[in-house]
Amino acid sequence: MSLGRRELLGIAAAGTALAAAPRAAAAPQPATIAEAAPITRAERQARLAGVQAELRRRNHAALLVEAGSSLFYFTGIDWWRSERTTAALIPADGPVLIVTPFFEEPSIREMLDVPGEVRVWQEDESPFALIADWLKARKLANGILAVEETARFFIVDGIRALLPDLRTASGAGAVNALRLIKTPAEIALMQRANDILNAAYRAMHPQVQAGMTATEINAIMTAEIARLGGQRGSSSAQIGPGSALPHGSKERLKLTAGTVVLMDCVCTVEGYHADISRTFVHGTPSAEQRKVFAEVCRGQGVAMEAAQIGALAGQVDDAVRGYYESLGYGPRYKLPGLSHRTGHGIGLDVHEPVNLVHGEATKLAPGMCFSNEPGLYFPGKFGVRVEDCFHMTEAGPRFFTQPPSSLDQPFG
Numbered sequence: 003m004s005l006g007r008r009e010l011l012g013i014a015a016a017g018t019a020l021a022a023a024p025r026a027a028a029a030p031q032p033a034t035i036a037e038a039a040p041i042t043r044a045e046r047q048a049r050l051a052g053v054q055a056e057l058r059r060r061n062h063a064a065l066l067v068e069a070g071s072s073l074f075y076f077t078g079i080d081w082w083r084s085e086r087t088t089a090a091l092i093p094a095d096g097p098v099l100i101v102t103p104f105f106e107e108p109s110i111r112e113m114l115d116v117p118g119e120v121r122v123w124q125e126d127e128s129p130f131a132l133i134a135d136w137l138k139a140r141k142l143a144n145g146i147l148a149v150e151e152t153a154r155f156f157i158v159d160g161i162r163a164l165l166p167d168l169r170t171a172s173g174a175g176a177v178n179a180l181r182l183i184k185t186p187a188e189i190a191l192m193q194r195a196n197d198i199l200n201a202a203y204r205a206m207h208p209q210v211q212a213g214m215t216a217t218e219i220n221a222i223m224t225a226e227i228a229r230l231g232g233q234r235g236s237s238s239a240q241i242g243p244g245s246a247l248p249h250g251s252k253e254r255l256k257l258t259a260g261t262v263v264l265m266d267c268v269c270t271v272e273g274y275h276a277d278i279s280r281t282f283v284h285g286t287p288s289a290e291q292r293k294v295f296a297e298v299c300r301g302q303g304v305a306m307e308a309a310q311i312g313a314l315a316g317q318v319d320d321a322v323r324g325y326y327e328s329l330g331y332g333p334r335y336k337l338p339g340l341s342h343r344t345g346h347g348i349g350l351d352v353h354e355p356v357n358l359v360h361g362e363a364t365k366l367a368p369g370m371c372f373s374n375e376p377g378l379y380f381p382g383k384f385g386v387r388v389e390d391c392f393h394m395t396e397a398g399p400r401f402f403t404q405p406p407s408s409l410d411q412p413f414g
Contacts, residue, residue, distance in 0.1 A: 035197040035230065038190040040272050045187055046078055046115045049180055050092065056176035057094040063145030064137065065092040065173045066161070068153045071350035072177055074273055078115025087129040087157055090118070091136060101132050130160035137165060148173030178355050183369035188274060188349065189393055192371060195232065195276035196391060196402035199269050202226035202235070203280055204413045212284060214257045216241055223267055232269030232276075239265045245281070246385040248342055248377065259285035262384040268352055275352045277373050278403060279389030282412035291386075294378050295409040298386045301325060301376035302405055305344055305358070306392065309366060309374075309399040316362035319344040322376045323360070331378065338380045345373040348391055370394045374401075 053076060057065055067073050068089040069081040077098065081088050088106065091099040098118035102110045107122050114120065121136070123129045137143045143165045149158055151174040162168055184192070205226045210219055220237040227235030244251035245264035257263065266279045281298075283291055301322050308321035322344045326332055331339035345358035348371050356364040358372055370393065377387030388406065392399045406414045 035201060036190065036193045038194040038271060039187065041078075041187055041191075043078075043115050045185065046076065047117075049076055050098070050116050052180050053092060053176055054094055056179050057092070057148060060148070060171075060176060061146065062148040062171065062173070062176065063094060063142040065148045065150065065176060066090075066133075066153055066158070067092065067150045067173075067177075068157055070150075070152055071273070072150050072152070072181070075181060075350055076116070077113075077118065079110055079113045080273065081110070081113075083154070089129070089133070089153075089157060091133060093140065093142065096140075099133070099136050101129050103129075128160070130157070130164055133161050134164035137168070143168055145169070146171050148176055150174075150177055174355075181349065182347070182355065182364075183367065184349060184371055184393065185369070189369075189371075191271050191274040192276065192349070192391070192393070193402055195269055195271040195274055196278065198230045198232040198271065199227065199235075199267060199276040199278050200403045200414075201230050202232065202269075203265070203267070203278065205230070207282065207413055210257070210263075210284065212257055212259065215254055216244075217254075219257075219263070219265070223265065227267070227269045231271075233271060235267070235269040237265060237267045239263055240385075242384065243382055246379045246381050246383060248379065248385070248387070257284050260288065261285075262291060262386070264385055264387055266387070266389070273350050275348050275350070276402070277348055277352050277389065277391055279375055279377075279387045280406070280412055281386045281388060281409075283409060287409045291384070292409050294380075294384075294386045295388075295412075297326075297329060298376065298378050298388050299405065299407055301340075301378075302374050302388060302390070305374045305376060306399050306401075309358075309372070309392070309394070311366055311368065311394065311396070311398060313366050314362065315356050315358050315364045315366060316360050318358040318366075319360050319362075326376070326378070339378065340376055341379055342377070344376045347371065348373055366394050368394050368396050 069083045074080045086103050088102040100120045104122040104124050121132045144167050146169045148171050206223045209222050216239040219239040223237035224235050240250045241255040242261045245262045261284050264281045268277045304325045305318050305322050308318045335341050343357050343359035347354035373391050375389035379385035390401050390403045390405045392401045406412050
């Protein structure tokens with residue numbers, strides 16, 4: 003699962019909390035962390051050729067991609083979104099156009115990893131005029147402009163205002179045709195990110211002490227992620243009844259003996275995500291806590307058994323929900339039970355298409371990557387979620403990390 007706004011609000015104070023928290027000695031590195039090389043220029047150029055072939059097949063003149071993960075995926079430009087437009091136009095044939103503010107040009111050129119032209123606009127000028135002029139000069143202004151699905155409305159609206167004959171269409175199909183299927187280089191980067199996050203959990207756990215707050219636990223975890231080489235690490239720990247809420251509670255409880263702690267953490271390597279959740283009990287678990295933990299672990303196994311090549315993504319969720327309903331949970335999303343989907347796609351975004359959710363008809367294929375997180379939640383008491391990500395191989399699904407099988411060894 004990804005972190006919500008509430009969880010992210012506490013991350014800025016993590017350094018202060020870490021300094022104040024009592025700390026045990028860091029655990030030794032328990033497992034090998036895979037090596038992985040950054041995505042090469044040749045691979046990015048192959049992606050560009052692939053999406054251009056998709057555009058031609060769909061009779062789209064060009065694809066509009068603004069700052070974000072797809073811009074990084076196709077061009078190597080790792081940029082943020084603001085009111086100042088930085089975007090790419092990828093034509094069905096030929097080099098790309100990058101539009102960016104004048105003062106950002108040196109940084110953009112430094113990152114651009116594919117053949118392309120950079121055009122700049124000043125603060126009192128319109129970036130949309132640059133895009134419109136480029137489309138008109140290439141006789142594309144009467145064609146269909148595919149728009150990457152996360153692009154903001156004001157950018158599309160600004161272009162259409164200048165080109166009234168321009169038609170627009172969703173670019174999700176063309177983009178997802180490539181991004182859904184990860185290459186070996188992408189899988190390797192995700193493996194490294196998962197190894198780092200898994201090792202950070204194991205290093206964090208011995209440092210957790212009674213009386214700590216979630217903020218203090220999060221600070222330890224984010225520090226371990228950084229120490230091990232993870233980028234953009236974040237942590238969400240929920241204590242006691244807060245663990246029954248998948249994305250947390252506003253209550254700020256302190257850890258006591260017998261209390262459940264549910265943690266949902268992410269990090270990246272070269273932009274590629276790991277997303278792992280772990281549940282543990284401080285002290286000796288109760289019989290009920292052990293029982294639910296075992297049921298969730300079996301739920302993960304049911305998901306993996308259903309996630310076979312050619313199966314529909316929705317069938318994975320159906321299998322898990324059927325298993326849980328056989329135990330008396332639910333039905334469907336009713337609590338106590340599983341109140342969210344079984345998993346989501348993952349890669350350059352922590353949540354990507356497609357989801358492991360009822361009704362999703364996409365067929366599973368080699369190279370697809372997903373989270374597997376069929377939690378069980380008991381309002382007012384506690385929740386258990388064990389989340390590991392996997393990728394599809396020719397032989398079926400393969401975990402990036404080995405899930406735990408016992409609440410006595412919650413980190414494997």
